[in-house]
Amino acid sequence: MRIDIITVLPGLLEGPFSHSILKRAEDKGLASVKVHDLRGYGIGKQKSVDDYAFGGGAGMVMMIEPIAKCIEVLKKERDYDEVIYMTPDGLTFDQSMANSLSLRENLIILCGHYKGVDERVRQHLITKEVSIGDFVLSGGELAAAVVTDAIIRLLPGVLNDETSALTDSFQDGLLAPPVYTRPASYKGWEVPEVLLSGHAANIESWRFDESVRRTKERRPDLMEGDISLGNGDSTTERNDN
Structure with a gap:
């Protein structure tokens, strides 16, 4: 499995993926997590990734162009089963969804920030919107790490005891x-x-x-x-x- 995470704050994801089960999965060649800095696809000299909202209002909005460029580059390299957007108003993540996603091969996870993303990203580029609960975080990075951990630990060979994941809470309701x-x-x-x-x-x-x-x-x-x-x-x- 390969999971590509798009974020404006890649440093927030360095810790979760360099230790414990996630690190073990990568060392075994069972999973690969790649973090992409959205600012590398930013607009202009300032590499801007956000702008003011049309119609006014507080907060900045992540622009469509950098996100579209990044996703386009990734899709040229491989086919993706899902392009997931972490958002508080998405489907609530649960064990059943983790089981389903663990059967996929390639995933993209987009981390929201500021007041969210240009709605056209959600309309045309995203295939699945996911929330980890009815609360708001400063960004989607921690939520993406939670989802990634829950998925990868289910892959055969990641846990030392193959039956461990099958006896977790929620697996049988x-x-x-x-x-x-x-x-x-x-x-x-x-x-x-x-x-x-x-x-x-x-x-x-x-x-x-x-x-x-x-x-x-x-x-x-x-x-x-x-x-x-x-x-x-x-x-x-x-x-x-």
């Missing part, structure tokens, strides 16, 4: 059950006996029951419907027609 490790007893706080029993069927039954209990207590909304009917296969389609 439930929160993950409690987990314990050594020592079995600490200050009188005991690990549930069933986990020490060695009886695989009983342990799996306990884990399922605990997942259901925890989900009912903490996220009852997940019990109201099938989480797989969320955003996984939905897209905000934009085209030139």
Whole structure:
């Protein structure tokens, strides 16, 4: 998988992609994340990437020309399955969407900034608009890092334990059950006996029951419907027609 991220602040993304699972995925040749500085495609001597909004109003707007140029250059090198725009009014990112995107080969992620992008970018260049929640960040970089992490960790071979990602919260519509490790007893706080029993069927039954209990207590909304009917296969389609 290759993910190309377009941003006006590439420095914000240096840390997340140089450590932990994302770094391991790149070292193994399983994924590649490339960060592109939009100012390299800026307009004029100042390499401008934003301008005042037509009609007035507070804040600057990211211009269409630099974004279009950058995307055009990337598309000359390879075909992309999605061109994603990180925006608070996009589809809410969830595990189902992460699963779906992890099956793609090449993705572009555009990080918004200022008051957003020229609407024509969204109308003609973007295929999917994504939000990580109902709040506003200073820019789309941190959101892009969250999405990238959630996708890449699902790729086969990235995690040391192939089954780890399959038992994460939300994969089956439930929160993950409690987990314990050594020592079995600490200050009188005991690990549930069933986990020490060695009886695989009983342990799996306990884990399922605990997942259901925890989900009912903490996220009852997940019990109201099938989480797989969320955003996984939905897209905000934009085209030139």
